[in-house]
Amino acid sequence: IRQFAVVGNPIKHSRSPAIHQMFAAQTGVALEYSTLLSPLDGFAETVGQFFAAGGCGLNITVPFKEQAYVLSAKLSERARLAGAVNTLWQQDGQLNGCNTDGLGLLSDLQRLNAPLEGARILLIGAGGASKGVVYPLLNAGCARLHIVNRTEERAQAMRAHFSSQLPDYATRMSAGGLLQAEGEWDLVINATSSGLQDTAPELPGVRYAADALAYDMLYAALPTPFMRQAAEAGAHRCVDGLGMLVGQAAASFAIWNGMTPQLEPVLRELRRQLQ
Ligand code: ATR
Incomplete structure (x- = not known):
């Protein structure tokens, strides 16, 4: 029997x-x-002993993703660009x-029929969660990726990092503080941890396009503070990040076992358990 685990601190509530036991049941x-x-x-x-x-195989979660990156002898392109690793083997x-976090987000956006080609995307936050999705979003053909963060310098540093790593995409990227998020967006992604403090980043001047999507990487039984704020600001579609969790x-699972499980039934069951 093949052994897997997720490593973190804390880890009890993972x-x-x-999720992986449901995938296992599905695929045999x-x-x-x-x-x-x-x-x-x-x-x-801990990794060595395992x-x-x-x-x-191991999944890696908070606060070890950067350490897992350093420890990896061989990195995928995604992991190299994200500077973080969530999957080891x-x-x-x-x-x-x-790093499969970006793939998880993309598969969920696909499920939600959120077109990325030509999209104007506002990405809020400049921590690990945000870094993991920059390359996949650019690679999916967005027209513009604007990164804003409470600490503006971190957003600027992140833009500079990705501009030098991905020169072909540099002109599509911009960065600023939370006060520089004004404009009309097709997709707004909250990659901050502000929801854990039960707040949402203040974003004056943010407008949602007619069919725009507000996406919170956090998930909860009830709409998150960011989802509530987005709905008030005119977003008709507001979702949480449970689908991204299942997607990553x-x-x-596919890297380790060579089979891609179905997401929808697992997502439905998790949502049911969360209520
Ligand atoms: P993670 O790996 O989850 O991204 P992190 O590296 O600690 O964790 O980053 C947390 C992110 O949430 C940062 O972008 C942080 O902003 P700062 O860089 O200014 O610290 C953001 N964040 C956390 N609490 C916030 C709040 N109350 N309002 C706005 N942004 C917040």
Whole structure:
């Protein structure tokens, strides 16, 4: 039986075991998927022990994604550009790292019929969650990607980083503080952790196009503060990030097991459990 786990600190409330067990039931792959609490100063040891004991794959969550990036001997292009790894596996004696967060977001946007080609996208936040989705959004053909952050310098630094890494996309990117988010947007993505403090970033002057989508990477039983704010600002479609969570899990599952599970039934079941 193939062994998998998700490593984090804290980790108790992770939904990854439930998601991967549903994928396993769906595809007939025999696996065990558990949670692994790593000491804050012992991440490398935790990973080493897991693979030494014959483990097949690890998901990495807060606060270890950057450490997993450093630890990976071989990085996928996505992981390299994101500067963070959420999926680890061993191949030819080498630790491989990928980042499937962006794929998770893209698969959810596809499910929601949110066209990315030519879209004007506002991305709020400049932390790890935001970095992971920049390349996939640009690569999907958006017309403009404007990154805003409470601490403006972080947004500018992020734009500069991606402009130098992806010169072909540089002219489509811009950055600023939260007060520079004004304009009309087809897609507004909240990649900040402000919802954990039960607030949403103030965004004066943000207008939602007629069929625009407001997307919160956080998820909850009830509409999040960002979703409520977006609805008040005129967004007709406001969704949370549960679909992104299932999507990134499915992309990891596909890397490890060579099969892509169906997302919809798993998403429905998770939503039911959340209510
Ligand atoms: P993550 O990996 O989840 O992105 P992070 O690197 O700590 O975590 O980044 C958190 C993001 O949420 C940052 O963009 C942060 O803004 P700052 O860079 O100014 O700190 C943003 N954030 C957190 N709380 C916020 C709040 N109350 N209002 C606006 N932005 C907030």
